[in-house]
Amino acid sequence: MIDHLDEDLCTGCNICFYICPCDVFRRLPERRLVEIAYRDDCQTCFACELDCPEDAIDVGPLRKPRVQAW
Amino acid sequence: MEIERAETDLLIVGSGFAGLWAAISARDAGVERVAVVDKASIAMSSQSRLCAGATIYCLSEDDGQVWLRDIVEANGFLSRQPLVEEILMTSGERLRKLEEWGVRYPKSPAGEYMRIPSRGFQHLKMMVMPRFRDRVGGSAVVDALRRRAIRGGIRRHPRMLVTDLLQRDGRVAGALALDRSTAQPKLFAARAVLLATADCSFRGNYVCTDGTTGDGFRLAYDQGVRLSNMEFLCTNTGSPRFGFEGTGVALKWGGRLLNAQHESFMESYHPDANAAEIHELVQAMAREVRAGNGPPFHVEMGDAWQSRIGPALRGIGGFMPVNLAKLDELGIDLEQPQEWVPAVQSLRGGVRVGPDGQSDLPGLFAAGLTEALDPGLFNGWSTMRAMGSGERSGRGAAAYLAASGPALPRSDEALELAHRATAPLGQSGSGSLRPDDVIERMQRVMFRPDVGILKTHEGLEQALAETLELRNSAVPKLAAEDAHELVKLHEARNMLASAEMYLRASLTRCESRSSHFREEHPETDNDRWLAWVNLRRSVDDGMVIETEKIPIGDYPIQPPPAGASQ
Numbered sequence: 001m002i003d004h005l006d007e008d009l010c011t012g013c014n015i016c017f018y019i020c021p022c023d024v025f026r027r028l029p030e031r032r033l034v035e036i037a038y039r040d041d042c043q044t045c046f047a048c049e050l051d052c053p054e055d056a057i058d059v060g061p062l063r064k065p066r067v068q069a070w
Numbered sequence: 071m072e073i074e075r076a077e078t079d080l081l082i083v084g085s086g087f088a089g090l091w092a093a094i095s096a097r098d099a100g101v102e103r104v105a106v107v108d109k110a111s112i113a114m115s116s117q118s119r120l121c122a123g124a125t126i127y128c129l130s131e132d133d134g135q136v137w138l139r140d141i142v143e144a145n146g147f148l149s150r151q152p153l154v155e156e157i158l159m160t161s162g163e164r165l166r167k168l169e170e171w172g173v174r175y176p177k178s179p180a181g182e183y184m185r186i187p188s189r190g191f192q193h194l195k196m197m198v199m200p201r202f203r204d205r206v207g208g209s210a211v212v213d214a215l216r217r218r219a220i221r222g223g224i225r226r227h228p229r230m231l232v233t234d235l236l237q238r239d240g241r242v243a244g245a246l247a248l249d250r251s252t253a254q255p256k257l258f259a260a261r262a263v264l265l266a267t268a269d270c271s272f273r274g275n276y277v278c279t280d281g282t283t284g285d286g287f288r289l290a291y292d293q294g295v296r297l298s299n300m301e302f303l304c305t306n307t308g309s310p311r312f313g314f315e316g317t318g319v320a321l322k323w324g325g326r327l328l329n330a331q332h333e334s335f336m337e338s339y340h341p342d343a344n345a346a347e348i349h350e351l352v353q354a355m356a357r358e359v360r361a362g363n364g365p366p367f368h369v370e371m372g373d374a375w376q377s378r379i380g381p382a383l384r385g386i387g388g389f390m391p392v393n394l395a396k397l398d399e400l401g402i403d404l405e406q407p408q409e410w411v412p413a414v415q416s417l418r419g420g421v422r423v424g425p426d427g428q429s430d431l432p433g434l435f436a437a438g439l440t441e442a443l444d445p446g447l448f449n450g451w452s453t454m455r456a457m458g459s460g461e462r463s464g465r466g467a468a469a470y471l472a473a474s475g476p477a478l479p480r481s482d483e484a485l486e487l488a489h490r491a492t493a494p495l496g497q498s499g500s501g502s503l504r505p506d507d508v509i510e511r512m513q514r515v516m517f518r519p520d521v522g523i524l525k526t527h528e529g530l531e532q533a534l535a536e537t538l539e540l541r542n543s544a545v546p547k548l549a550a551e552d553a554h555e556l557v558k559l560h561e562a563r564n565m566l567a568s569a570e571m572y573l574r575a576s577l578t579r580c581e582s583r584s585s586h587f588r589e590e591h592p593e594t595d596n597d598r599w600l601a602w603v604n605l606r607r608s609v610d611d612g613m614v615i616e617t618e619k620i621p622i623g624d625y626p627i628q629p630p631p632a633g634a635s636q
Contacts, residue, residue: 018228021115021281023250023554038554043280044313045120046392061312061396066275067513068310069356069412069523070365 002042002059007033009056016048016057024048040064073488074256077477078105078225080467081245081260083232083286086116087453088438089266090215091164091460092467096264097222099468105258106219107227107247109557110281113216117268118456120278121208122315122388125457126188126196126450127165128158135626137194141451142627144190145444146583147600148299151625153425153443157458164457171214174201188450189318190347196450199387207387208453230256231557233491235263235289235434236479242293242433244479246487248560253495253553255488259477262433262467265290265421266460269439270568272516273509274414276306277313278389282416283561284568286440290421291567295430296604298618300419300568301575301586302445303522305352307369308413312397315390316383317369317410318348318449323382324374327351327410329363348447349585352412356523368407375405414517417568418445418585419575422604426470427463430606433470437463442602445584494550494559502549505558509565511540516569525576526589534573541566570613575603578615596629 002024005016012032017025025048026037042059049057080101082089085108096104106112113119128134138158142149165175175197176184185195202210220226230247236257237243244259270284291297307327308314321327322344326334336343339354346354358364371379383390397404420443421429421436428435438456441463498504515536516522520529545563550556581595582588601617608614622628 018111019114021110021117021278023110023229023557026251041280041554041558043278045278045389046396047115047120050392051114059396061393061400061402063312065310066273067510067517068275069517069519070359 001044001063002036002039002048002057004058005034005036006056009054010034011054013053015051015053019047019051021045021047071255071485071488073484074254075259076105076256077103077259079103079260079471080105080262080264081258082106082264082266083245083289084108084266084268084438084440085113086118086266086268086438087211087215087456088440088460089264090212090219091457092264092266092437092464093219093224094215094222095461095464096468097224099465101468101471103225104223105225105227105260107230107232107245107258109229109231109250109285111228112226113212115281116212117278117282118453119209119212120389121453122198122386122390123200123208123211123453124188124196124198124450125200125453126194127161127454128194129162129183132194134159139627140191140194141444144448145446146594147596147622147627147629148584148602148620149444150442151627153459155626156425156462157455160458160461161454164461168211168214171218172202173211173214175199188448190446190448199385209388231560232285232289233560234487235293236483236487237293237431238478238480240432241474242431243477246484246491248491248556249553250557251553253492253556255492257479257481257484259479261474261477262435262471264427264435264437264463264467265440266437267440269420270417270565272414272417272513272565272569274305274517275308275310275411276413276415277308277315279415284417284564285561286436287420287571288564288567290429290434290436291571291607293431293434294607295434296422296606297419297571298422298442298602298604299445300417300571300605301579301603302418302584303414303572304349304416304418304447304585305522306348306413306415307351307410309408310411312402313389313393315388316379317351319382320369320371320379323378325369325371325379328368328370328407329358330366331363333363335363352523353587355412356519359519365411367410369410370407372405380404412523414522416447417572418447419571423463426466427459428466428470433474435463435467445586491560492556494548495553495556496551497549498551499549501547503544503547505548505550505555505562508540508544508548508562509558511544512537512562512566512569521573524587524589527577530573530577534570534577537566537569537573541570571605574613574615575605578603578617596632600629
């Protein structure tokens, strides 16, 4: 699950906002930043971290537990 | 309410392998206005981009008929053989085009493509690790396709969820979509619509599947067209704590699946445990649970992790390399036994289409995993299925458009749909439900072993009753706080619709085949069930289900005659 977005490194390019399949991010245009708005919806695909040009995003590999078969 | 309006010739919903190939081939075939809409970004958010990109290509040195037999047999003879054959035989040409557009597959020093077998197939081979610029895997192919599609001339509409299609005078007329940030509605007047929205994962435990929520299934169903193969649900396996793609590889190269008694149990269910299909592993786990031998289950890889399995999965591109690096950082040691659980992955049914990719509704096309082609899930074939059907359906849409008239969706209908789609926004109060709650309740029904793995009549009927209860009582009470949650609300509706189709189709097929196992009907019955289960919405909002015998006598590949050994 997404752990952290470093505001100091973020340039507000908005790539993560566009790319996230789960709509986790929201833009803060007046601050030239992006914020994690819906953390619990992260599917841990790492797309944002891989495409962030400033290496500002850290996604951990552990996920929220889901409904199981037994 | 103001509804923004856009006009296009072809509207493509979804932008993975299938949607992108459809966009390219429609433009190449002369369609003037091609618009691509996606609930996330155009191409960059697709499952196609996250996958490892293994793809089957049938080259001139391969025997196409032998490969076709591999695919048809592996799919329990339920394949739409002419459509499969066309995709297979044109795959070499698509490889040539991808290379023209900059994609590179690994070759040996002698200049031959490096190819490996794909689990579940006897003869055919797949290529892995495509490269484009600095990308390896599915992202390489998607990035190249996206670039080519944009240069071919498309209009892009990212972050818009299509909530409804419109039809007029017996043909498709357009689509209504909501902006994902603002919930503002937009009407697309479209002379043709092509659904390439992948499948339905029910947001199961597998990796990277939260975006596939059966959107295209429900959109098509509402228009009264037939869907087929909705009874086939592929359940994979994985860790409950983290994602893992490659259980098949792990078990083949030294990993063992262990029950609660720490015994390796697969051998008692399958003569050659390494050749067992993934759904057979899951069925075996469910039987072990019944026998009191689990949960918990574990996968134990030991030394094989460092020596063989890890290097293979790290090198393959897509999701796994970065995932494994992260697990290393956390100190999670995959040499140690890891708890292992079923992971619902993909509903393999879809819209029933003709050889041109058109559904029962003129102007409505489907491609990729949104289209019903065959019920199985096989590495390398899924990707080629998506690419080949996308290319073919884009061409089919172009041919349809050459002879069709203007799109005239009714604006009063669009207004009504927009009101309905946005009505739950801001309604939260006592008595209202949130989409996450309904989704979880749906999962508690769908993920039960007697519903998804070893299906029983009673389990399916019970699940159907609960699903209908959710649809009739819970959905009308759904509220969304903001646009983000409103999209989830519609995704929940789409998953519920897919669940109902799955359950009714599962109750209909009274035999076992591929991933569909019926406790009361454990044998495959080619006399009665070499047939497709087709369903569609009826005028009074019920579901009509019909079985259609496969014209197997007309097909190139036949099952062995009854009584002959397989």
